Amino acid sequence: MPAIEIRPEVYWIGVNDRTTDLFEGVWPITQEGVSYNSYLINDEKKVIIDLTKAGKTDEFFSYIEEITSLEEIDYVVLNHLEPDHTGILRTLRRVAPQATILSTPKAKEMIKSFYGLTENIKSVEDGEILSLGKKKLQFFYAPFLHWPETMVTYETSQRILFSCDAFGGYGALRGAIFDDEYKDLSFYLKESLRYYVNIVAKYTRPVLKAIEKLSGIPIEVIAPSHGLVWRKDPGFIVNLYQKWSQYATGNTEPGITLIYSSMYGNTEKMMNAVAEGISSTGIPLEIFDASRTHVSYILPSLWTKAGVMIGSPTYESKLFPPVAQVLEMAALKNIMNKKAAFFGSYGWAGGALKHFQKIAENIKWEVFDSLSFSGRPNAEELKKGKELGIKFAKAVLG
Numbered sequence: 001m002p003a004i005e006i007r008p009e010v011y012w013i014g015v016n017d018r019t020t021d022l023f024e025g026v027w028p029i030t031q032e033g034v035s036y037n038s039y040l041i042n043d044e045k046k047v048i049i050d051l052t053k054a055g056k057t058d059e060f061f062s063y064i065e066e067i068t069s070l071e072e073i074d075y076v077v078l079n080h081l082e083p084d085h086t087g088i089l090r091t092l093r094r095v096a097p098q099a100t101i102l103s104t105p106k107a108k109e110m111i112k113s114f115y116g117l118t119e120n121i122k123s124v125e126d127g128e129i130l131s132l133g134k135k136k137l138q139f140f141y142a143p144f145l146h147w148p149e150t151m152v153t154y155e156t157s158q159r160i161l162f163s164c165d166a167f168g169g170y171g172a173l174r175g176a177i178f179d180d181e182y183k184d185l186s187f188y189l190k191e192s193l194r195y196y197v198n199i200v201a202k203y204t205r206p207v208l209k210a211i212e213k214l215s216g217i218p219i220e221v222i223a224p225s226h227g228l229v230w231r232k233d234p235g236f237i238v239n240l241y242q243k244w245s246q247y248a249t250g251n252t253e254p255g256i257t258l259i260y261s262s263m264y265g266n267t268e269k270m271m272n273a274v275a276e277g278i279s280s281t282g283i284p285l286e287i288f289d290a291s292r293t294h295v296s297y298i299l300p301s302l303w304t305k306a307g308v309m310i311g312s313p314t315y316e317s318k319l320f321p322p323v324a325q326v327l328e329m330a331a332l333k334n335i336m337n338k339k340a341a342f343f344g345s346y347g348w349a350g351g352a353l354k355h356f357q358k359i360a361e362n363i364k365w366e367v368f369d370s371l372s373f374s375g376r377p378n379a380e381e382l383k384k385g386k387e388l389g390i391k392f393a394k395a396v397l398g
């Protein structure tokens with residue numbers, strides 16, 4: 001995609017990435033891709049806002065050169081130092097040494113540690129305004145969106161907020177960059193939620209704090225560094241992020257996420273009975289086999305729903321490892337305050353339930369009830385499993 005003018009003399013110069021399999025080396029994007037959005041303001045002073053990951057340098061530079069020459073760039077604003085937005089920094093510094101890097105003081109330290117650069121870098125103050133000629137930029141510190149050094153940049157004449165990771169999402173752009181160019185936003189909304197829970201959810205308080213801090217600023221365009229540029233209804237994605245952040249305090253949707261694994265089909269057999277009970281109440285239910293589903297795709301359901309049903313056989317006196325790994329990631333991402341229940345098969349001695357209870361206590365999940373059984377569940381046990389599903393669903397519905 002060539003450079004795209006988003007407002008007079010303000011250009012999107014982003015790069016689509018459809019070949020990286022794991023974002024941050026963890027989160028699958030093989031099918032979805034991702035964009036690294038960068039922006040160029042072509043005023044009397046010329047500015048690039050955020051860069052791109054290493055690897056597509058020629059493509060990125062060619063977009064800049066559609067508008068101006070690299071030697072003409074006056075400033076490079078780095079809202080965030082994570083290398084998906086800064087990977088080409090050393091190369092850029094070699095070809096455009098005159099460009100002053102603008103960042104927070106914390107980012108200045110990180111530029112040295114990540115890239116060994118110390119010269120021609122200027123720290124900006126919170127709220128500082130930089131005149132570019134006709135346009136002005138204002139910088140607002142926004143720590144932990146998503147690292148401690150982050151800030152956002154606001155262009156005052158066109159009212160554009162360059163928000164970096166905040167309000168972004170997975171999903172390579174399909175030949176159009178604006179929200180109003182897609183009739184069906186469901187793919188990008190789904191991928192925004194997955195991105196939010198995978199990357200940003202740990203920092204819900206800073207998200208809410210930043211939204212509050214920016215609430216007095218008129219915004220006509222939200223230009224994040226991943227995913228769609230929101231110009232038709234910028235408030236839509238802000239409201240979504242606000243809603244998703246509020247899930248952290250327990251303001252979740254009625255619904256149950258059932259996460260299970262099964263070694264030889266016995267826990268799976270019980271899972272079907274429990275699911276039958278849950279579904280009979282009409283409560284929304286999502287089921288994930290933890291052995292076959294990357295945790296990236298489980299977390300959004302876990303984040304948004306009030307109830308969690310865990311099904312795990314006992315393995316070496318503990319939870320089955322694929323289930324344990326999902327719970328460890330949930331704990332890492334601060335997915336707390338859930339109502340939970342448990343079922344699972346054991347061979348000769350249990351242990352999975354005790355392991356689950358210990359994890360649940362740490363993340364403040366209230367364990368409502370449990371059902372453990374030896375080997376293959378019999379008819380009576382399956383009946384109890386269905387009843388467990390019904391009782392739990394009713395408890396979640398309140």
Ligand code: FEO
Pocket residue numbers: 080082084085146147165225226
């Ligand atoms: Fe898109 Fe935290 O980097």
